[in-house]
Amino acid sequence: MQARTLAHWAVGLTVCIATSAAVAQEPANAGGTAHYYVTSLGSLGGSSSSGNAITDFGAPLGNSNLAGDTETHAAIWIGARPFDLGTLGGPNSAVDWPVHNRQGVIAGFAETSAMMKENWSCSAFFPTADQHVCLGFVIRDGEMKALPTLGGTNGYAAGVNELGEVVGWAETGVQDSTCTPPQVFQFEAVKYGRDDKPQVLAPLPGDQDSAATALNVAGDVVGISGECNNAVGALSAKHAIIWHDGKPQELPTFGGSGWNTPTDINERGDVVGFANMPPDIAADGSLEFNPVAFIWTQEKGTQEILPLEGDTNSIAYAINNRGQVVGQSFGGPEGARAFVWENGKATDLNEMVSGDAGMYLIYAEAINDRGDISGQACTFVDNACVLPASPTSPTPAYLAVPQYGTHTSAGVHGSVPHELVRRSLLRWGVDRS
Secondary structure, X not given: OHHHHHHHHHHXXXXXXXXXXXXXXXXXXXXOOOEEEEEEOOOEEEEXXXXXXXXXXXXXXXXXXXXXXXXXXXXXXXXXXXXXXXXXXXXXXXXXXXXXXXXXXXEEEEEEEEEOOOOOXXXXXXXXXXXXXXXXXXXXXXXXXXXXXXXXXXEEEEEEOOOOOEEEEEEEEEEOOOEOOOOOEEEEEEEEOOOOOEEEEOOOOOOOEEEEEEEOOOOOEEEEEEOOEOOOOHHHHOEEEEEEOOEEEEEOOOOOOOOOEEEEEOOOOOEEEEEEOOOOEOOOOOEOOOEEEEEEEOXXXXXXXXXXXXXXXXXXXXXXXXXXXXXXXXXXXXXEEEEEEEOOEEEEHHHHEXXXXXXXXXXXXXXXXXXOEEEEEEEEEOOEEOOOOEOOXXXXXXXXXXXXXXXXXXOOOOEOOHHHHHHHHHHHOOOOO
16 A cells, blocks of 8 residues: 555656646757766666656656566656556556656556466566466556456557557457467557547558557557567567558558567657568578667658667667657677667767766667656676676666766677577567577
């Protein structure tokens, strides 16, 4: 009860700060190149946390493991302190997609106490796949509420906009022949209004399933269209799409067969995400994960955001209204690195940081209009991440705040172990064991 009360207080505090603060702008003294002051964020008792979204006034949202690292809970950080947002009665929950709302509305997904015989989309984001029923949730006025499905068992909530509208996906009661067992039921993209009633967002003609990931205040929604598959990436994301007025339109990608996934959209309608590069079909016929980040704009169409030098792959996770993009570059000797992309150039975030020593930024997943960034880091000793992680040497969430003016940094270079890279990609249904 006390933890829930503190969480409601924390959400309420974010609303007060948002209401009293002016819309964030670049500082008046922003004459120099930005560097970032980085702070390690606390945990809920475990060794791993991740900042996956961020409010306009710099409060990260995401998930943090409990003691023992077998369960993770959705969390919001005020300062460096995490507040547990709770679950829907089961062991796990998370916020993992863009939250573009200054009124304290938060969306995510959480397990209930009920059990089933499959691992739904949520399981890829939790420490263990435990076959609990999973539902999307919305927090309004500090209270967590389960969102309805489309007649099926499971649901998932992703992005939220300034109007408090939420998007995600939900199972129907229709058995889908394109599902890979133990997945059974079709799922469709949904948009929830403030009354929390679901509106179906149909897939492209010829596809059976769809999922929505983010939306802006104009009501434009981005997501994927494809097969049921295993309800996590792969052939579920045959096509990247945008819904205008509820009608799906395909976004051009690079010709890959799957994992074509928009992750965010800003108020100008610019879209970022990642898409497979061909060839991506292995000799045994399986689909390989070979993504490169992209940005799509109405003026220029789809452009690549190439991996950092020495890497083979990249993922763009978020974009702000200034056109700054953050993400992850991987596949090279350093394992994985957070990047920030601006004016056509991606830069390793580790080369632009000061603040808490002994951290290496593995990925950047969220950015607000002030340029504040959040993601996941590792404890860095002797030019390498500490593994296995522990509460005293964690893989923490972080907050990187831009500083403008003269700054000199040699940057941080080292090695992220394969296991940490593998864990960072599990959410896409990829297991690079």
